[in-house]
Amino acid sequence: MRVARLMILFILTGLLLISGIGSTYAGLVRFEAAGTSTQRLVIYSSTDVDRIEPLIQAFQEIFPSIAIDYHELDTLVIHQRVVEETDIGEATADLTLSSAMDLQIKLVNDGYSATFFPEETDALPAWANWRNEAFGFTYEPAVIIYNQAFAPELKSVTSRFELAKKLSDRSLNLQNRVVTYDPEQSGLGYLFGTQDAVQSEDFWYLARSLGDSGVKLMTGSAAMIDKVASGEALIAYNVLGSYALARARENPDLAITVPQDYGLVMSRIAVITKTALNPQAAGQFVDFLLSRKGQELIAGKASLYAIRTDISGEATAKKLQEIAAGPLIPIHLGPGLLVYLDRMKRKDFLSRWQRAMERR
Amino acid sequence: MNLWHVPEWSIRRRVLAWLFLAMTLVFSANLLSSYYSNIEAADRAFDRLLLASASAIAERTVVSEDGLNVDIPYVALSMLASTAQDRVFYSVSAPDGHVVTGYEDLPLPKKIDNDALLDPVFYNSIYKLASVRIVALRSFVSGGNLSGYVTVQVAQTRGDRDGLIYSLLQQSALWMLVIAIVGAIAAWFGVSIGLQPLERLREALGRRSPDDVRPVLHEIPKEFKPLVSAINGLLHRLDGGLSSMRNFISDASHQLKTPLASLQSQTEMALRETNPDDIREALVKVNISVGRTSRLAQQLLSHARATGEANSFSNLNLAELVGETIKILLPEAVAKGIDLGYDGDQTAMLQCDRALIGEMILNLADNAIKYSPAGSEVTLSVRMADDGLHLIIEDNGPGIPAQDRQAVFERFVRLQSSAADGCGLGLAIVREIADRHDAIIALDSSHGGGVRVQIVFPFKGTGVA
Numbered sequence: 001m002r003v004a005r006l007m008i009l010f011i012l013t014g015l016l017l018i019s020g021i022g023s024t025y026a027g028l029v030r031f032e033a034a035g036t037s038t039q040r041l042v043i044y045s046s047t048d049v050d051r052i053e054p055l056i057q058a059f060q061e062i063f064p065s066i067a068i069d070y071h072e073l074d075t076l077v078i079h080q081r082v083v084e085e086t087d088i089g090e091a092t093a094d095l096t097l098s099s100a101m102d103l104q105i106k107l108v109n110d111g112y113s114a115t116f117f118p119e120e121t122d123a124l125p126a127w128a129n130w131r132n133e134a135f136g137f138t139y140e141p142a143v144i145i146y147n148q149a150f151a152p153e154l155k156s157v158t159s160r161f162e163l164a165k166k167l168s169d170r171s172l173n174l175q176n177r178v179v180t181y182d183p184e185q186s187g188l189g190y191l192f193g194t195q196d197a198v199q200s201e202d203f204w205y206l207a208r209s210l211g212d213s214g215v216k217l218m219t220g221s222a223a224m225i226d227k228v229a230s231g232e233a234l235i236a237y238n239v240l241g242s243y244a245l246a247r248a249r250e251n252p253d254l255a256i257t258v259p260q261d262y263g264l265v266m267s268r269i270a271v272i273t274k275t276a277l278n279p280q281a282a283g284q285f286v287d288f289l290l291s292r293k294g295q296e297l298i299a300g301k302a303s304l305y306a307i308r309t310d311i312s313g314e315a316t317a318k319k320l321q322e323i324a325a326g327p328l329i330p331i332h333l334g335p336g337l338l339v340y341l342d343r344m345k346r347k348d349f350l351s352r353w354q355r356a357m358e359r360r
Numbered sequence: 361m362n363l364w365h366v367p368e369w370s371i372r373r374r375v376l377a378w379l380f381l382a383m384t385l386v387f388s389a390n391l392l393s394s395y396y397s398n399i400e401a402a403d404r405a406f407d408r409l410l411l412a413s414a415s416a417i418a419e420r421t422v423v424s425e426d427g428l429n430v431d432i433p434y435v436a437l438s439m440l441a442s443t444a445q446d447r448v449f450y451s452v453s454a455p456d457g458h459v460v461t462g463y464e465d466l467p468l469p470k471k472i473d474n475d476a477l478l479d480p481v482f483y484n485s486i487y488k489l490a491s492v493r494i495v496a497l498r499s500f501v502s503g504g505n506l507s508g509y510v511t512v513q514v515a516q517t518r519g520d521r522d523g524l525i526y527s528l529l530q531q532s533a534l535w536m537l538v539i540a541i542v543g544a545i546a547a548w549f550g551v552s553i554g555l556q557p558l559e560r561l562r563e564a565l566g567r568r569s570p571d572d573v574r575p576v577l578h579e580i581p582k583e584f585k586p587l588v589s590a591i592n593g594l595l596h597r598l599d600g601g602l603s604s605m606r607n608f609i610s611d612a613s614h615q616l617k618t619p620l621a622s623l624q625s626q627t628e629m630a631l632r633e634t635n636p637d638d639i640r641e642a643l644v645k646v647n648i649s650v651g652r653t654s655r656l657a658q659q660l661l662s663h664a665r666a667t668g669e670a671n672s673f674s675n676l677n678l679a680e681l682v683g684e685t686i687k688i689l690l691p692e693a694v695a696k697g698i699d700l701g702y703d704g705d706q707t708a709m710l711q712c713d714r715a716l717i718g719e720m721i722l723n724l725a726d727n728a729i730k731y732s733p734a735g736s737e738v739t740l741s742v743r744m745a746d747d748g749l750h751l752i753i754e755d756n757g758p759g760i761p762a763q764d765r766q767a768v769f770e771r772f773v774r775l776q777s778s779a780a781d782g783c784g785l786g787l788a789i790v791r792e793i794a795d796r797h798d799a800i801i802a803l804d805s806s807h808g809g810g811v812r813v814q815i816v817f818p819f820k821g822t823g824v825a
Contacts, residue, residue, distance in 0.1 A: 109447045111488040131445040198434050335448035336438030344430045344461040 028071050031056050035064040041281040042069045044078045045097040046187075047268060047304070048222075052097075054301035059288045066281050075100030075187035079107060086112055086275050094276035095285055097268055099240075100187035101136075102194075102337040104269035108133045109338060114272045114279055119287050123308050128267055130333035136267030137289040138298060139307040139317035141241035141258050141328065142192050145225065149253040151234040158325065159261040160202060163237065164209040175213055179224045180237040182217035184350055188266070189219070192238045194340040194349060195264055195331055207356035210237070215357070229254060240266070245315055246303045260326035267307060267330065372551045379547050387536045391529065398528040402521040407482050407495065413440055413450075414480065414497040414514040421452055421510050423503030428454050428510065430461050436514075444519030449487060455501075455508025463487075466513045469496050490517045557581055561588070573599040612660050619653040659785040662719050663792065678710045678717070678749060679742045685721045686740060689729060697734035700725070704741035708749055710817055712797055720793040723786040724753040724813055732757030732810065748818040756808025765803045790815075 029049045033039075045052065049072050056068055073081070075098045085092035098104050107113055113133040121129065128136030144163065146154040153172065157163050167174055181189025196203040216233065218224050221240040225247045227233040241256065248254040270289060272282045288294045292311065299306035299313040306316040313319065321328060331337070339345055369377075416436040422429055430452045440448045451462035467485040480497045487494075494515040501510050557580050564578060575592040626649060630642030679702075686702055693700035710717075721740070728738040738755045760768060769791045790813075794801050799817045806812035 109449070111447075111490065131447070332441075334438060334441040334445070336434055336441060338448065339432050339434050339437050342430075342432050342461050345432050348429075348431055 027073075028069060031060060031068040031070060033065050033067040034060060037067040038065045039278050039281050040067045040069060041095065041278055041285060042071070042091075042093045043095045043097060043285070044071045044073050044081060044093040046073065046075045046078060046099050047097055048072065051302050051304060055289070055294060055297050058293065058297055059285060062288065063281070063284060066284070075103055079103040082107060082112055082273055083110070086273065091277055092273055092275060094273060094278045094282040096271045096273065097137075098271075099140075099266060099268050100191060101266065101269050101331055101333065102191055102341050103187060104134050104271050105130065105333060105335070105337040106341055107271055107273075109335065112271075112274050114274050114276060116272050116279075116283050116286060118283075118290050120290050123310065124290060125307065125309075125330070127330055127332040127334075128307060133271060134333055135270045135286060135290065136307055136330075136333065137270055137286075137294075138242065138266075138268045138304040139320065139330070140266050140268070140305045141320060141324075142238045142264040142266060143241040143244055144235065144237055144257040144259060145228055145239050145244045145248075146235040146255055146257070147228050147231055147233075147253050148255040150231045154235055155255065155257075157235070158257060159259050160196075160200075160206050161261065163235075163259075164202075164206045167209040167213045174234060176216070177232070177234045178210060178213050178215045178237070179218050179227050179233045179235075180210060180215055181221075181224075182219055183353055185217070186219045188221075188240070189217075189238070190340070190346075190349075191266065191331070192264060193353065196238075197349065199262060199264070199329065204352070204356065206237075207353060211356040211358065217357075225254065238264075241320075242304045242315065245305075249303075258320070258324050258326070258328075262326055263320075263324055263328045265320075265328050265330040267333075268304065269333070371555065372548060375547050375551055376544060379543055383536075383540050383543065387540070390536065391533060394532045395525070395529055398525040399521075401528070402524040403482070403493065405524070406493065406516070406521050409439065410482070410493065410495045410514055410516060411480050411497065413437065414495050414512045417450065417452060417514065418497055418499035418510070418512045421499065421501060421512065423501050423506050425504065428452075428460050428501065428506065432461075440514075440516055442516075442520040444523050446517040446519045447488075447490060448517075449492065449513075449515040451513045453511040453513075455506070455510060460510075462513075466494065466515055468511075468513075469494075484518075485515075487515060492517050493521065554581075558584060565591075571602070573602065608663075615656060615660075616653070619649055619656065623649045623653065656785070659723075659789060662723075663785055663789045665716070665719075673711050673713055675709055675711050676714055678708045678712075678751065679704060679706055681714070681718060682721055682740050682742055682751070685718065685725055688722065689725050692726075693729050693738065696729060698729055698732055699735075699737045700729065700740075701737070702740050704743050704752075708742045708744055710749055712817070713793075716793045716796060720790050720815075721751070721753075723790050727786050728753055728755040728757070728811065731755075736810070737808070745816075748816045751815040751817070752812065754806040754808075754812040755810040756806060757810040759805055759810050760803065768803070769801070 049070060052070065056070065060066065060068070071093065078093075078096050078098050079100070082092050082096060084090075096104065096107070108131060115132050116135075117132055118124070118135060121132075124135065144157060146157065148155065151172070154166065157166055166172055167178065181192060183190040183193040193203075196206075215237075216227070218227070221243040224233070224236040224239050225244060228236050229247065229251055241258070244254065244256050248256055270286050272279055272286065276282050289298070290308070292308070295306040295308045295311045296313070298304045299311050299316045303315040305320065306313070306318075308316075309318050309321075311318065340349060413436045416433050416439075417430065420431040420433055420436075422431075432450070437448055437450070440446065449463045449466055451464065451466045452460045454460050465487075467487060469481045469483045478498055480495050482493065482495050485492055485494055492515040494513055497512045497514075498509045499512060501507065557578070561576065561578055561580060561584070565576070573595045575595055576588050578588070580588055623646060626642060626646045630639055630646065633639045633642055682704075683702060686700055690700055725738065725740060732738060732755045736756050738753070741750075741752045743750045743752070769787045791801060794815055797817060799815050802814045802816070804812050804814075
C-alpha cells in the first residue's frame with residue numbers, strides 16, 4: 001500500500017486577492033487517494049501546505065480511500081467562506097484548521113460546527129477543547145527572534161519590558177529594524193495583540209515603543225523571519241515559535257527567546273462544520289491529528305509543537321514547558337475570545353494601536 | 361391479568377405490589393415537583409452570573425463624542441465560561457432601538473416597558489437553534505445630545521442549567537430509589553414477622569391428635585380472629601358430628617346385641633333337641649331371627665348412608681320410582697291381605713338421589729304394611745302442588761297417638777303399643793333423607809283413622825320439571 005501521489009494544483013482564488021495577503025496562500029492542493037477514491041475530505045486551513053503534507057501523507061497511508069482537497073486560505077477567508085457557504089446552502093469545507101482561535105470560537109458559538117467526540121479526548125488539555133466542537137492540536141508559543149550574528153547584544157532581551165527599553169536605546173540602532181504582526185491585516189496578529197492587551201496594560205507601553213522605533217508591520221511569520229535572517233530587521237516580536245524553530249534549525253544566526261514575563265501560547269483549532277458532506281472522514285482526520293502518531297509528526301517533520309504532553313521532542317509542549325523561564329499562558333478556548341471580535345471593541349483596539357503607531 | 365384476583369399471589373407479593381404502586385405515584389409526583397423547583401433553583405443561581413455580565417457591559421457603555429461607545433470588558437464574556445461550555449450571545453441597543461454592537465437578532469423579551477422598567481428581565485427563548493436564557497438590562501446613558509436607556513442583552517445556552525437540573529433530579533431519584541429499596545426490604549421482613557403468630561397457630565394445630573377438637577384459644581392478631589373463630593366453629597360442628605356418630609355406634613351395637621343374644625339361645629336350644637321336628641321348629645325360629653337381624657343391619661347401613669357423604673343428585677320421575685317400590689312390596693302386602701295401591705300423577709320430576717329416595721319410600725310403605733291389620737288399605741300418591749311436589753303415604757291402620765308423633769322420628773324408638781317387630785330406625789332414616797333433600801315431613805291422621813305421612817319437596821330453581 002503506497003502513499004497517495006501528490007498532485008499539486010495551485011489555483012489562486014479570487015477571494016484571496018481581496019485582502020492582498022492571498023499571495024502567501026497557496027490555494028487548492030489536491031491529495032488524491034492511493035486506492036479507489038470513495039470519499040473526498042475538504043479542508044480549509046491556514047497552515048502552509050508543506051507543513052501539513054507529512055501529516056496528510058501519513059493519514060492517507062491509514063485511510064487510502066480518502067482523497068483530500070486542501071484549501072490553504074487566510075483565517076478571515078476561512079471563517080467568511082464557511083459562514084457564507086453554509087448560509088446559502090452551498091457545499092463548504094468538512095473540516096477547518098485555523099490559527100485564528102477567536103474566529104474558530106465564533107464559528108462554534110454561532111452554530112456552524114458539528115459535535116465530535118475524539119477517541120483521545122483525555123490526552124487533550126481541558127482548555128483546548130470547547131464543547132467537543134473546537135479542538136486545539138498544536139501548542140505554539142509567540143516568541144521574539146533576533147539575528148545573533150548582527151546583534152548579539154539582543155540576547156539580554158528576555159521580556160517585553162526589556163524589549164521596550166532596548167527599543168528606546170538609540171545606541172543600539174534598532175530604528176526601523178524591528179518587525180511585528182500587523183493586527184489590522186492579520187488575524188493571528190490581532191489575536192496576539194489583543195491577548196497581550198488582556199494580559200497586561202504594559203502592552204501599550206511596548207506598542208508605543210514599537211511605534212517610536214518605526215516598527216515594520218507584516219502579515220506573516222515567515223516574512224518576518226526572512227527579514228531577520230537577512231539582517232534587514234534585527235528583531236521580531238510575536239513571531240510564531242513553530243515557524244521560527246523550523247528556520248532556526250537551518251540558520252544558526254536566528255535566535256529564539258520565549259519572553260520570561262509570560263509566553264503567550266496559541267493553538268491551531270480544528271472545527272468540523274455543521275453541514276460537512278463527509279463528517280466521518282473529518283472526524284477521522286481530527287482523531288489522527290490528536291493521535292500519538294499525528295502528534296509525533298506535528299512534533300517532528302511539521303514542527304508545529306505537539307499539544308499532547310506525552311510526546312517528547314524539541315517541538316513539543318513538554319519541551320517548551322521544561323525550557324521556559326517564565327509562565328506559559330495558553331490562550332484558552334471559550335467565550336472570552338469573542339470579546340475582541342466585537343466590532344466596537346475591534347475599532348477601539350485598532351484605533352488605540354494606530355495612535356501608538358502614529359509615532360513612527 | 362386482573363391484579364386483584366390472583367388467589368395464588370403470596371401476601372408478600374401483594375404487599376410489595378401495593379407498595380410499588382403507592383411509591384410509583386408518590387415518586388412521580390415528587391420528581392415532577394422537584395423538576396420544577398430545580399429549574400427555578402438553577403435559574404436563580406445562573407441568572408445572577410448572567411446579570412453580572414450584562415451589568416459589566418452596561419457599565420462600559422458610554423456616550424463619547426462620536427456617539428454611543430461600548431467597550432466590552434474581557435471578563436464580561438469570559439466569566440460565562442461554564443463547565444458545560446455554553447455558547448454566549450450579547451447585544452447592546454441604543455435608546456432608538458438599533459443594535460450598536462453584538463448579535464443583531466437576539467430575541468427581545470415579550471413585554472418591554474420602555475422607560476419605567478429598570479429591573480432586569482430574564483426570559484427563555486430559542487436563538488440559533490439552541491434554547492437560551494436571556495437577560496435584558498436597561499441602563500441610562502447621557503452625554504452630548506444623546507440621552508436615554510440603552511438595552512444590554514446577554515444570552516447563554518442552557519447546557520449548564522440543564523446539567524444542574526438533571527444532576528439534582530438524579531440525586532433525588534437516587535434517594536427515592538434508596539427509600540424504595542429500604543421500604544421493600546422492610547415490607548419483606550415485616551410480612552414474615554407479621555405472619556409469625558399464624559405460623560405458631562399452624563404448629564399448634566399440627567401437633568393436635570386427630571380427635572382433639574377443643575377450640576383454638578391462642579393469642580392472635582385481630583386480623584386473624586375471624587379465621588380462628590371460623591376454625592373453632594368448624595371444630596364445634598365436627599365435635600357434634602363425632603359425638604352423634606359415637607352415640608349411633610353404641611346404640612347400634614346395643615341394638616344388634618339383643619337379636620344376636622336371642623339367636624345364640626335359639627341355636628343352643630336347637631342343638632339340645634334330638635327330635636327332628638323340634639329341631640326344625642327351632643331352626644324356623646332361628647331363620648326368623650336372622651331375617652330380622654339382617655333387616656336391622658340393612659337399615660343401619662341405610663342410615664349411615666343417609667347421614668354420610670354427599671350424594672349424587674339426578675333428575676328422575678318420582679311417580680315411576682313409587683310404582684317400582686309398590687312392585688317390590690306387593691307380594692308382602694298380598695300375603696298379609698293388605699290392599700297396596702297408587703293414586704296420583706303419572707309424571708312428577710324431582711332432582712334427588714335415587715337410592716335414598718327409593719329407601720325412603722320403601723321404609724314408609726313397609727311401615728304402613730307392617731303396622732296395619734289384615735284387610736287394610738295402604739295408598740301411595742305423588743302430586744304436583746303450588747308449593748312443591750307432595751309424596752303421601754296413608755293407611756287405615758291403628759294410627760299413632762298425637763303425643764307420640766315427634767318421638768317416632770328419633771332413632772331406635774318403638775312405641776309400646778306397637779305390635780309388629782321393628783328396630784325403630786325406619787322413620788329416623790326417612791327424616792335424614794328428607795333433610796338431605798330440604799323436604800318437610802308432616803305426620804297426621806288419615807281419613808280412615810290411620811297414619812298419613814306427607815313429604816313436601818319444595819320447588820327450587822329448575823330442579824322440578
